[in-house]
Amino acid sequence: MYALADCNNFYASCERVFDPSLEGRPVLVLSNNDGCVVARSNEAKALGIGMGQPVFEIRDIIREHAVAVLSSNYTLYDDMSRRVFTTLQRFSPELESYSIDEAFLDMDGFGGRDLVAHCRVARATVQQWTGIPISIGLGSTKTLAKLANHLAKRSAKSGGVVMMPRGIEGDAACGKIDVGDVWGIGRRWARTLRAHGIRTALQFRNADERWIQRRLNVVGLRTMLELRGIPCLHLERQPPPKQSIVRSRSFARPVETWNAMDEAIAAYATRAGEKLRMQGSVAGVLTVYMTTNWFSRTDARYANHATIEFPVATDDTITLIRHARSAAKRIWKQGFRYKKAGIRLSGIHPRHHAQLHLFNDTTPATARAMQVLDAINRSMGAGTLHPASLGIDRQWLTRRNHRSPRYTTRWDELPPAWITPDRCRKHRHSPGD
């Protein structure tokens, strides 16, 4: 048996935990650059605001309904996510963190215990300890747990926990679920299925196996088998190391000079290097890309990418920057207004399996420097120490006009109102606080 625990409106809920004035109000959290909606409270959903909708399209709604608008604050969300999962692990230690706001739990080995009751306690505990509301679905496969979670979110009387029913009751439930709401069935496949009369989860589950594999693929087939209660997907306690690492950003303002682009590329290479070292890997291939604004009707369009294969796989930031720069130089064309750029690292493998070069004459002389760099940035905050090539001016920097403080990780960012005498007195003598 699997449980899927899913945080309700996660980013919006995180913001509410630390700013109770957001309670009961429509709340939006925006993408990087404050461009699109990436999270909505229930009140915001009720206003008809769509997921991914550009903010400029809903300016009027925001004004009329006094919608609270926040930039995304991933430092806060990551930390809240960690708290939620840590709490959940008290209720089943076998946990897979599937995304920032979802976790699968293995619910086997609970004997005759009432799992629904157990999950209700889990839900209440997460709410009380972290302030985050969650829903939990239970099913004999991951896909069924997902489906049960879908039901839990929509049923008021479920108390936020639903076990996928079996038999006739299960059929009835599946018959009411749109095939496009099944985990693993996206827009395109849903359209294909509907065109052939398969509109509900029940119809999909009962479809012909060979037909499904032919029209979708084995992934679609697995989804179908999972709906039948045949497990094809298993719990991944340890996330496998990333096979590719991407760092990219849209620019707050168009980038028109090589200097600004160069700084941006160096910054992405730096961040990608950190990610790489964090998982103990080295990368052998680096791709740089840049593009003008695709939405613009007036700007001339240009998009290009360049790939470099390193003689020796590396995790050294300075080396990554050097390669990224030379790749960027190959595709840079003066005269365009660039909107976005990024880099991707691939050819990734564990540092200790790294293939040496036959004529390699470089030694990892900077490995120790990277360790120190990472340690300083970990303890004193990201970006405390960085290569000078990232620049000081940072005109290309992302727009983030409505970001809340990093309440749980950066004391120095808190507004004065937070640091009340009462609070200070309470915490002054508590060790480990």
Place this chain on the structure above:
DNA sequence: TCTGGGGTCCTAGGACCC
């Protein structure tokens, strides 16, 4: 004026091998 970021897996087709 204004439109996110970061991933995975599968398949088809081409190039190549004997």
Place this chain on the structure above:
DNA sequence: TCTGGGGTCCTAGGACCC
């Protein structure tokens, strides 16, 4: 007229997820 059989590896593109 008529031209085999069995593989691997790589890449681009398309699907999916949050």
